[in-house]
Amino acid sequence: xxxxxxxxxxxxxxxxxxxxxxxxxxxxxxxxxxxxxxxxxxxxxxxxxxxxxxxxxxxxxxxxxxxxxxxxxxxxxxxxxxxxxxxxxxxxxxxxxxxxxxxxxxxxxxxxxxxxxxxxxxxxxxxxxxxxxx
Numbered sequence: 475x476x477x478x479x480x481x482x483x484x485x486x487x488x489x490x491x492x493x494x495x496x497x498x499x500x501x502x503x504x505x506x507x508x509x510x511x512x513x514x515x516x517x518x519x520x521x522x523x524x525x526x527x528x529x530x531x532x533x534x535x536x537x538x539x540x541x542x543x544x545x546x547x548x549x550x551x552x553x554x555x556x557x558x559x560x561x562x563x564x565x566x567x568x569x570x571x572x573x574x575x576x577x578x579x580x581x582x583x584x585x586x587x588x589x590x591x592x593x594x595x596x597x598x599x600x601x602x603x604x605x606x607x608x
Contacts, residue, residue, distance in 0.1 A: 478503040479516070481526030482541065485554050488513035493557035503531065513557075516541075520548045 479502045486504070487496050490511050504512055518526065524543045530536045559565075581590035 475506045476503050476531040477506060477538070478529045478531055478535070479526070480529055481519075481524070482528070483517040485515045485517065486512050487515055487554075487557050492560055492563065496554050496556045515554055517551070517554075518543050520550070522547065 479499070482502075483498065484502065484504075485496050485498055486494060488494055490509075491513070496515075506512075516526075518524065518541065520543075522544050525540065526542075527540045528538045530538050577593060579590065579592050582588050
C-alpha cells in the first residue's frame with residue numbers, strides 16, 4: 475500500500491522509530507510494507523482555508539484524513555532539522571561481520587495440532603525450541 479499527501483508537505487524524520495536524515499517523500503507518496511512505520515512532520519500552509527489530505531492509494535484512492543487550516547496567518551517556521559541519533563544504536567553496523575543462519579520449518583499447515591520440526595528439533599503441540607544457542 476502507498477500513502478499520498480495531497481496539498482500537504484510531509485517530511486519523514488524517522489523510519490520504524492529510528493531517526494533518519496529528514497527528507498520529503500518522492501512524488502509526495504510513501505510505500506508501506508507490512509509492519510513499516512514512518513514518523514512524519516506535516517507542514518501546513520500558513521494561510522487559513524488551505525486544504526490537504528492523506529490518501530491511501532487503494533483503487534481510485536481513499537482519503538484517510540482531510541485537513542483544512544484555520545485562524546490567522548502564521549509566521550514563517552524555522553527549517554526542519556533531523557532528530558538526534560538513537561544512542562542505543564552503533565554509528566555503523568558492519569554487515570561484513572554478520573553471520574547467516576538458515577531456519578528450516580517443516581510441518582503440515584493443514585494439521586495445526588500435528589508435530590513440527592524447526593532446525594531439525596521436534597516440537598509437539600505447545601512446545602518450544604531454542605533456535606540459536608549462545
